[in-house]
Amino acid sequence: MKQLLVFSFLVIIFCSFSNKPANKETIRWLSFDELQSAYQQQPKPIMVDIYTEWCGWCKEMDRTTYKNEKLVTYINEKYYAVKFNAETRAAISFNNKTFQYNAQYRTNELAIYLTGGQLSYPTTVFLSGINGQPAPLPGYLKPKQIEAPIKFFGEKANEKETFIAFNKKFHSSW
Known part of the structure; x- marks a missing residue:
């Protein structure tokens, strides 16, 4: 009888956790063509989330x-988000320039441009606008680690102050 009571209790706990509604909203990833439009x-x-198919940390960032x-809510509201496979062999048109696959680096020239030649995966690149100077942030980033850079550009603080000044007064809410 005691075992049945313990089992029932565990079933109730499991069901209460499994019925928690999952976050249904996902980042609305665009292609470069969709972005420009x-x-x-x-x-x-x-x-821009620069990734490769073989990159474990890229997959972990997607998963977490x-x-x-x-x-997700902040990015969808404030940004155009692009997911870009650095090793794509397809020519990519961006900002009136066409970027080709570079066999020497085994990557697309757009990845080289966006990262300033410092290829590392994953790399998150921020652009204040379509003509903006790329601001690459290499490596796996947890939500709390990426919050300040996302909000720096998302709130257009980059137009008024340096990231260092912004970050000194920044308070995380994620």
Whole structure:
């Protein structure tokens, strides 16, 4: 009888946790073609997630960081987000320039441009606008680690102050 009571209790606990509603909203990832079209309609800052198929930390960021409910909502509201496979062999047109696959580096020239030649995966790149200077942030980032840079560009603080000044007074809410 006692075992049945313990089993029933465990079933109730399991069911209460499994019925928790999952975050249904996901980041609305765009291609570079979609980005340029959307940007012409309404300019916003741009975030590019540069990844490769073989990169374990890229997959971990997709599984964890890019599932954070607050981060997803913020990115979808304030940014155009682009997911970009650095090793794509397809020619990519971005900002009136065509980027080709570079066999020597085994990567697309757009990845080289966006990272300033410092290829590392994952790398999150921020652009204040379509003509903006790329601001690459290499490595796996947890939501709390990426919050300040996301909000720096998302709130257009980059137009008024340096990231160092912004970060000194920044208070994390994620």
